[in-house]
Amino acid sequence: GEDVEQSLFLSVREGDSSVINCTYTDSSSTYLYWYKQEPGAGLQLLTYIFSNMDMKQDQRLTVLLNKKDKHLSLRIADTQTGDSAIYFCAERRQAGTALIFGKGTTLSVSS
Amino acid sequence: DAGVTQSPTHLIKTRGQQVTLRCSPKSGHDTVSWYQQALGQGPQFIFQYYEEEERQRGNFPDRFSGHQFPNYSSELNVNALLLGDSALYLCASSFYGTGLSGANVLTFGAGSRLTVL
Numbered sequence: 028g029e030d031v032e033q034s035l036f037l038s039v040r041e042g043d044s045s046v047i048n049c050t051y052t053d054s055s056s057t058y059l060y061w062y063k064q065e066p067g068a069g070l071q072l073l074t075y076i077f078s079n080m081d082m083k084q085d086q087r088l089t090v091l092l093n094k095k096d097k098h099l100s101l102r103i104a105d106t107q108t109g110d111s112a113i114y115f116c117a118e119r120r121q122a123g124t125a126l127i128f129g130k131g132t133t134l135s136v137s138s
Numbered sequence: 139d140a141g142v143t144q145s146p147t148h149l150i151k152t153r154g155q156q157v158t159l160r161c162s163p164k165s166g167h168d169t170v171s172w173y174q175q176a177l178g179q180g181p182q183f184i185f186q187y188y189e190e191e192e193r194q195r196g197n198f199p200d201r202f203s204g205h206q207f208p209n210y211s212s213e214l215n216v217n218a219l220l221l222g223d224s225a226l227y228l229c230a231s232s233f234y235g236t237g238l239s240g241a242n243v244l245t246f247g248a249g250s251r252l253t254v255l
Binding site: 031069072075115129130 | 142171178179180181182183186194196228230241242243244245246247248249
C-alpha cells in the first residue's frame, strides 16, 4: 500500500473549517509537512511539525500529530475560496532527506 | 529574491528521444532535489545533488541522470523517453546543513511539464 495515505477529496463551504487527514507508516519519521499546490503551480510549503510535537498552530492553520496512530491532520479555519487547491502530506524519514508524499487531497471551497 | 526557477515550462517529445530540464535554486541554497509528479499523483523523489554529486537516489532507472554545476544549478536528463515519463518534473532546493538535523524545508519551482507522444 501507499506509504502516506490521504483522502482524495474534501468539499466545504466558505467560512467553515476544513480538516484534511493523513496517515503514514514509518514510525521513524522525523518531520511531517503540509504542502499546497494550485493549478499549474509548484508546491508551496504551508507548515511542518517535528515528530516530538503534538500540535502546531500558525494563523489559520492547525496541525495535529498523533504519533502513536501515525496520524496527521491539517485544520484550516475560516476556509476561503482561495484555499481551493491540492494539499499534500509528506514525511521525512530519519534515514535521509527525501520527502515521501501522499497522493494529495483536493479541497474545494464553495461560496 | 527569485525563488526556484525551472526551464522549459512545457515541452513535447516523442518516444525514444532525450530531454534535458534545468533548474536554478533559490539564492542561498546549495542542494537541489528532483521530483516526478505524474497526473493525479504526489511527487516522487528522483535524486538529490549536493556539491556536484548525487547524494541520494529514489527508485528510478538509470535513464534518469543529473548534474549539478558549481553555481548550484542543476540539470535533469532523461534518455530513451517512454510514454510513462510524461509528468510534471519539479525541482526543489534547500540548504544542506538544515537537512542533516533540521526540518530540511524544500522550496519548489513551478515545474517543467513533459509530454511524451
